[in-house]
Amino acid sequence: MKKMLFVSILVALVALIAVACAAPAPTATPVPPTAAPAKPTDVPKPTAAPAQPTAAPKPTEAPKPTVAPTAVPKPTEAPKPTAMPLTKFPFRLNWTLYGEHAAFFVAREKGFYAEEGLDVEIQEGGGSGVVAGLVANNQSPVAYIDSATMIQRVVGGMPIKAVAVMLQQSPMAFIYRADAARPTKVSEIKGSRIAITQGDASLAIFTAFLGKEGMKLDDVQFVMTANPQAKEQAVLNKQADALLGYFMDQGPRMQLQTGVKMGWTRLTDLNGTTALSSAVVVNNEWVKDAKNQDVLRRFLRASQRGWQYTADNRAEAAKIFIKYAPAFTEEIARLEIDGTMTILQSPRTKGKALGVSDEADWKDSQDLLAKFAEMKDPKPDVKVFFDNSFLSEAPYLPKK
Secondary structure (H helix, E strand, O other): OHHHHHHHHHHHHHHHHHHHHHOOOOOOOOHHHHHHHHOOOOOHHHHHHHHHHHHOOOOOOOHHHHHHHHHOOOOOOOOOOOOOOOEEEEEEOOOOOOHHHHHHHHHHHOOHHHHOOEEEEEEOOOOHHHHHHHHHOOOOOEEEEEHHHHHHHHHOOOOEEEEEEOOOOOOEEEEEEOOOOOOOOHHHHOOOEEEEEOOOOHHHHHHHHHHOOOOOHHHOEEEEEOOHHHHHHHHHOOOOOEEEEEOOOHHHHHHHHHOOOEEEEEHHHHHOOOOOOEEEEEEOOHHHOHHHHHHHHHHHHHHHHHHHHHHHOHHHHHHHHHHHOOOOOHHHHHHHHHHHHHHOOOOOOOOOOOOOOOHHHHHHHHHHHHHHOOOOOOOOOHHHHEOOOOOOOOOOOOOO
16 A cells, blocks of 8 residues: 555656656747747837838939939029129110110120129110210219210310220211201201200211311201200101201101101211210229229120120010110111111221220311311320220120
């Protein structure tokens, strides 16, 4: 019995040992650990969070920031942020706007001034005599006036000179209604009522025109008017027989705007009277400054380019001009531009850069005024009137 009990206890112990040995089956317990790390889908979850930052550099999204920088250097946009800020440059004209001025607006509209680093403000004038005074007192140090008027003012002591002569033959003409008598010789002008304005550029050349025939200003009756519009109205309303103006300006424009048929006769066609005409002039003290010289060169180069572009693209130039002069039609602007382009150079300057004037033409112009317009004390050296050194050669592109 004891033996049986002992055996039973022994068997139970063995069974317990067997159970104990079977329980640590480490393989069952390790399974969960192994299962967790083994799940590649669970482990990446932490890395999935960092994956979101990586999503920003997706090839489809990364280019987004690079689009803007690429757009800036576009050829059409690159000039906008220029290396240097645009320099304000006021430029006063001789008169109210007309087709002769188109080239300056073309230079502005086409960006020629901006390419030279300039923001040019084009201002209207009130006659060459008046504007010459503004240049002399440095109120408008750079302007556009009649050369014959300038010669008289320089002889009279004004510190100004021409740096570019854009019209090198006189456009001066009698402008009259077509139903009035057309002058065929100078003597027929005697006693006529001629409308003018204060500071009128026409007076210098008209005085010489009469002087060549032994006549004086007293031989005509001047009708003084307040402004260019009043001068034209005086002729249209028959308060004056004619006005002194430019053949390519008032006549064609008045006819197209009013329907009244107009006529015009150039002074040079009556007795050969001509002289250098419209020029860019500067104040002598202002132009001594090195900075001003640099700005002037850039302004003139861009202006020359504008005049050349206008000569080559007249229809486009007319369209540009009427944006700034809405009183004009495209047809009138084109007529005036076409007439202007016929007198850009004298026989002595043909083939030279636009604006370059010849010393002999200055001498002839001064002699005309001295002999026939009673101008006293002409200058022995006509170089005091002009300086070509600020002009550029074609094709008038900015310096790199």
